[in-house]
Amino acid sequence: MSTVVESHDHGHHGxxxxxxxxxxxxxxxxxxxxxxxxSFIMLFIGGAMAMVIRAELFQPGLQIVxxxxxxxxxxxxxLIMVFGVIMPAFVGLANWMLPMQIGAPDMALPxxxxxxxxxxxxxxxxxxxxxxxxxxxxxxxxxxxxPLSTTYAPSTVNFFIFSVHVMGVSSILxxxxxxxTIFNMRAPGMTLMKMPLFVWSWLITAYLLIAxxxxxxxxxxxxxxxxxxxxxxxxxxxxxxxxxxxxxFWFFGHPEVYIxxxxxxxxxxxxxxxxxxxxxxxxxxxxxxxASIAILSFVVWAHHMxxxxxxxxxxxxxxxxxxxxxxPTGVKVFNWVATMFRGSITFETPMLFSIAFVAxxxxxxxxxxxxxxxxxxxxxxxxxxxxxxxxxVLVPGALFGxxxxxxxxxxxxxxxxxxxxxxxxHFWLTFISVNVTFFPMHFVGLAGMPRRYPDYALQFADFxxxxxxxxxxxxLTQLLFLFIVIKTIRSGKQAKPEVxxxxxxxxxxxxxxxxxxxxxxxxxxxxx
Amino acid sequence: xxxxxxxxxxxxxxxxxxxxSLIFSEKSDYNMPVGVTDVSESIFELHMVIFWICVVxxxxxxxxxxxxxxxxxxSKGAVAADxxxxxxxxxxxxxxxxxxxxxMAVPSxxxxxxxxxxxEGEINILITGHQWKWHYEYLEDxxxxxxxxxxxxxxxxxxVPKGEFYLQEVDEPLVIPTNTRxxxxxxxNDVIHSxxxxxxxxxxxxxxGFINTAWTNVPEPGIFRGACTELCGxxxxxxxxxxxxxxxxxxxxxxAEKVALAEEERMLTSKVWTKDELMERGESxxxxxxxxxxxxxxxxxxxxxxxxxxxQIALNDSSKHIEILMEGVQGSAMAAFGDSYSEVDxxxxxxxxxxxxxxxxxxxxxxxxxxxIVAYKNRxxx
Numbered sequence: 001m002s003t004v005v006e007s008h009d010h011g012h013h014g015x016x017x018x019x020x021x022x023x024x025x026x027x028x029x030x031x032x033x034x035x036x037x038x039s040f041i042m043l044f045i046g047g048a049m050a051m052v053i054r055a056e057l058f059q060p061g062l063q064i065v066x067x068x069x070x071x072x073x074x075x076x077x078x079l080i081m082v083f084g085v086i087m088p089a090f091v092g093l094a095n096w097m098l099p100m101q102i103g104a105p106d107m108a109l110p111x112x113x114x115x116x117x118x119x120x121x122x123x124x125x126x127x128x129x130x131x132x133x134x135x136x137x138x139x140x141x142x143x144x145x146x147p148l149s150t151t152y153a154p155s156t157v158n159f160f161i162f163s164v165h166v167m168g169v170s171s172i173l174x175x176x177x178x179x180x181t182i183f184n185m186r187a188p189g190m191t192l193m194k195m196p197l198f199v200w201s202w203l204i205t206a207y208l209l210i211a212x213x214x215x216x217x218x219x220x221x222x223x224x225x226x227x228x229x230x231x232x233x234x235x236x237x238x239x240x241x242x243x244x245x246x247x248x249f250w251f252f253g254h255p256e257v258y259i260x261x262x263x264x265x266x267x268x269x270x271x272x273x274x275x276x277x278x279x280x281x282x283x284x285x286x287x288x289x290x291a292s293i294a295i296l297s298f299v300v301w302a303h304h305m306x307x308x309x310x311x312x313x314x315x316x317x318x319x320x321x322x323x324x325x326x327x328p329t330g331v332k333v334f335n336w337v338a339t340m341f342r343g344s345i346t347f348e349t350p351m352l353f354s355i356a357f358v359a360x361x362x363x364x365x366x367x368x369x370x371x372x373x374x375x376x377x378x379x380x381x382x383x384x385x386x387x388x389x390x391x392x393v394l395v396p397g398a399l400f401g402x403x404x405x406x407x408x409x410x411x412x413x414x415x416x417x418x419x420x421x422x423x424x425x426h427f428w429l430t431f432i433s434v435n436v437t438f439f440p441m442h443f444v445g446l447a448g449m450p451r452r453y454p455d456y457a458l459q460f461a462d463f464x465x466x467x468x469x470x471x472x473x474x475x476l477t478q479l480l481f482l483f484i485v486i487k488t489i490r491s492g493k494q495a496k497p498e499v500x501x502x503x504x505x506x507x508x509x510x511x512x513x514x515x516x517x518x519x520x521x522x523x524x525x526x527x528x
Numbered sequence: 529x530x531x532x533x534x535x536x537x538x539x540x541x542x543x544x545x546x547x548x549s550l551i552f553s554e555k556s557d558y559n560m561p562v563g564v565t566d567v568s569e570s571i572f573e574l575h576m577v578i579f580w581i582c583v584v585x586x587x588x589x590x591x592x593x594x595x596x597x598x599x600x601x602x603s604k605g606a607v608a609a610d611x612x613x614x615x616x617x618x619x620x621x622x623x624x625x626x627x628x629x630x631x632m633a634v635p636s637x638x639x640x641x642x643x644x645x646x647x648e649g650e651i652n653i654l655i656t657g658h659q660w661k662w663h664y665e666y667l668e669d670x671x672x673x674x675x676x677x678x679x680x681x682x683x684x685x686x687x688v689p690k691g692e693f694y695l696q697e698v699d700e701p702l703v704i705p706t707n708t709r710x711x712x713x714x715x716x717n718d719v720i721h722s723x724x725x726x727x728x729x730x731x732x733x734x735x736x737g738f739i740n741t742a743w744t745n746v747p748e749p750g751i752f753r754g755a756c757t758e759l760c761g762x763x764x765x766x767x768x769x770x771x772x773x774x775x776x777x778x779x780x781x782x783x784a785e786k787v788a789l790a791e792e793e794r795m796l797t798s799k800v801w802t803k804d805e806l807m808e809r810g811e812s813x814x815x816x817x818x819x820x821x822x823x824x825x826x827x828x829x830x831x832x833x834x835x836x837x838x839x840q841i842a843l844n845d846s847s848k849h850i851e852i853l854m855e856g857v858q859g860s861a862m863a864a865f866g867d868s869y870s871e872v873d874x875x876x877x878x879x880x881x882x883x884x885x886x887x888x889x890x891x892x893x894x895x896x897x898x899x900x901i902v903a904y905k906n907r908x909x910x
Contacts, residue, residue, distance in 0.1 A: 148719040236737020279612040309740035342609040366582035375639040382757040453765040
């Protein structure tokens with residue numbers, strides 16, 4: 001893609017000073033920065049909870065926390081990582097990059113943008129505050145199955161419900177903004193099939209969000225009614241059905257899984273083509289693959305529920321539909337490999353994270369395929385095998401995508417190159433510890449350790465100790481990432497506009513100065 | 529390309545050797561148990577087939593990827609080619625992926641149909657998940673019992689060494705006959721639990737208000753240990769499943785004994801009980817069924833589990849006390865014990881908690897007898 005850009009002096013259009021810059025900002029970069037820092041802070045909070053979990057599981061027996069608090073930790077770890085880390089980080093990246101990638105000055109709805117960010121600290125403030133209340137926070141797992149989360153929940157569940165509602169509003173507003181921006185503010189000449197893949201991935205993700213966040217809002221509202229207003233949606237004694245909860249939840253939950261991975265697909269595609277110095281292989285099949293994954297995500301939800309007692313035909317339908325998802329996902333992996341094939345490859349930190357993404361996400365895909373096989377799932381279901389699977393797709397999947405994006409675009413955002421040596425150190429420590437943490441989980445799961453257990457039989461002790469060591473190493477390593485990011489913001493070698501060799505041809509963001517002007521493109525570039 | 533073949537051929541032979549040394553052992557700490565039933569063996573084989581297909585695909589894809597990364601690295605002067613699409617290649621690998629999936633789907637469907645069979649069993653057992661124990665009822669003989677974790681709290685807290693079957697042992701395992709089709713009817717009393725015995729490859733959610741079915745047919749005697757696999761609250765990890773499979777004669781003797789015991793229990797209800805007898809029985813019942821939440825010293829774990837010592841209900845309101853034991857407390861972890869335990873048990877534990885600690889001195893000290901419970905039941909029935 002080649003472009004024509006006129007350069008302008010934007011010095012007269014700076015941000016406001018002090019705190020009001022961040023409170024009232026309508027600038028896509030400032031809001032992107034807020035989202036990214038928010039998710040970074042949440043990563044350490046959710047990570048600290050994971051450390052509590054791993055410390056307790058280091059040895060059999062109860063040593064550090066009681067089961068009640070352990071359950072609060074697993075629940076909040078899940079909720080925070082899903083809704084407070086991965087999703088806001090992707091929205092932050094979208095805020096920063098979408099206007100710059102499509103040649104726009106800002107997002108289409110800047111005030112809405114401000115609102116959708118500032119709802120988040122409120123939502124998570126409410127959620128985390130429940131941990132300090134006498135009855136304790138939510139303790140029913142991040143999937144909050146009724147009736148454990150309704151009839152048998154602590155009364156703080158009402159705060160949890162409100163906080164989920166607020167998160168949902170934030171996500172829906174953000175998605176409306178993203179769709180509007182992509183459809184209305186693209187540079188002349190940028191047809192849909194010329195859009196960068198990150199833009200495509202977010203367009204599809206935004207539609208998924210708009211489709212399923214109301215479903216989540218619906219299911220927590222039904223809980224609210226059951227708890228406070230005497231309805232019986234999920235109470236069999238009143239004519240309801242606890243399994244209805246799971247159907248509605250997973251109708252949200254499965255598309256949600258792809259919401260957390262599609263933007264990473266877009267990011268990794270850009271990084272692989274940049275450092276292979278070769279355009280992405282099979283652009284259109286990449287787009288179709290993402291669209292297929294998104295559509296299929298609406299017809300696979302009950303594969304999370306193979307043991308609830310569905311009819312045979314239902315079990316088989318959800319097995320087949322789930323297996324189908326392996327096809328577009330496989331196509332994406334093949335395309336990434338074909339992009340590397342006969343390229344001219346260098347191994348900067350973002351590329352290292354992306355290569356690890358392709359390899360480890362594929363392993364997560366394999367375990368996902370195994371989990372789709374219903375009879376085998378009877379043995380895997382709700383064991384550590386599942387924990388291994390979804391951590392493989394969410395940590396070396398989604399989180400590696402986000403970290404890779406941060407290294408890839410940090411020089412563009414700050415104008416400073418990050419420290420490559422430290423970046424590589426961060427990568428190798430992360431790569432090793434992630435595998436030490438999550439790979440043995442496959443084994444303990446197959447051998448029979450159920451998930452969400454604060455204590456376990458002696459046969460699982462060795463692997464659990466190893467897993468905990470890996471987890472502590474992984475957690476500590478991310479402090480190095482924090483250090484690298486701060487160091488890059490404050491100093492570093494001046495980055496050129498194209499930052500990476502040859503990137504100038506790959507996207508409009510590389511035609512802007514580093515750091516880019518406050519209002520990215522005031523004159524729309526022409527895309528040929 | 530010859531190089532790829534050479535490398536991947538090596539890997540294909542090396543990796544299985546590496547993995548198989550880890551994976552194939554009789555009772556593996558690394559892999560799914562083969563189990564003892566036909567279904568569990570079929571599922572194990574299916575699992576291994578799918579696993580190896582994934583391993584082979586993984587080796588092919590990763591070999592090409594890492595070979596490309598090595599061969600086309602810029603530091604060795606690689607110059608990028610400029611192709612970026614190939615229609616037939618895209619079609620080709622899409623079709624190939626589809627064929628592999630069909631290849632996987634066929635045996636999966638066969639095993640699924642084999643495992644999925646809800647016909648009646650020769651023996652039908654109603655399994656009810658409670659917070660936090662299992663109740664087993666033999667439907668043909670109308671006898672049942674609770675199965676509680678028997679690992680001591682001292683072991684959990686690390687005050688004494690942990691036993692061999694730490695958290696995998698119960699006071700009374702489920703007993704089933706060998707070479708008999710046993711059907712399980714699985715339900716929940718409060719929240720959703722899930723009953724899992726890996727060696728039978730049986731895992732079914734126990735959902736309040738609904739009954740799921742599963743079945744097994746165990747060829748040889750043995751003790752099989754499983755777990756609750758659906759998060760059910762604080763003691764989710766502390767309600768294991770233990771099943772003892774025995775020869776048919778031994779099973780029949782076991783049932784006969786259970787029937788006799790139940791009869792004896794019914795006789796006890798009409799007996800006149802002294803306070804000391806009730807206290808003695810109540811104390812052991814309390815230790816097994818109540819102390820986990822309300823604690824041995826009656827202090828509970830407020831605010832979730834209220835203290836019983838000094839409670840107004842335990843001191844001065846025996847009719848409310850009976851009602852709570854019989855009906856449970858809606859919206860809390862306090863279950864209804866009325867349908868699950870005998871009148872004698874309920875009367876004795878109420879008497880015990882009204883006398884124990886300082887309650888006997890500070891309250892009305894009323895004694896509740898099995899006849900009071902019978903009276904309560906009759907009142908409700910009217």
